[in-house]
Amino acid sequence: MFTIAINLFFQVVFQKQVMNDSTFRHWATYNKCTVRTITAFGFIFSFKVYRLLYSKFFGATRFDAPFDDSYKFFTPLNIASFMNLLLVKIVCMAACIFGIIYIDWGYQALIECIEFLIIEVIMLCLYVTEYFQMRSTLLNQKVGWKVDAK
16 A cells, blocks of 8 residues: 555656656657656556666666756655655564564464565665665766757
8 A cells, every 4th residue: 555655656756857857858758668668667566666767777778867957856766765664664574573573483474574574674775775875876966968958
């Protein structure tokens, strides 16, 4: 339920703010299929798919979106990530800890709780790492391309 709301939040922000960015819009005209695919998958599955837009995946230009103002993209992405962390990840981690405390040793549910907690802790570490990396590299860049509309 929370994940759907977060996906919807980011989709609306993406359509209102990022799609109005002139540099991104210019890049999107050359990468229509990529933008449509990422937008669809981001709305259906997870807003985290939008991270492919700036991932530079295998050095492909279709995954290297420029922005006039990168804060218009990365601030809502960080807000959505933080909401996901608070409303989904921490709740799952608390449920796992509860299961580890109250389920007797030897049950498969206990092993599942341990595995899931380990995965959630790794995901939390990756989120924090990605946040600080994004902040230090991408948000410090002022302008990528500057395109004048005709």
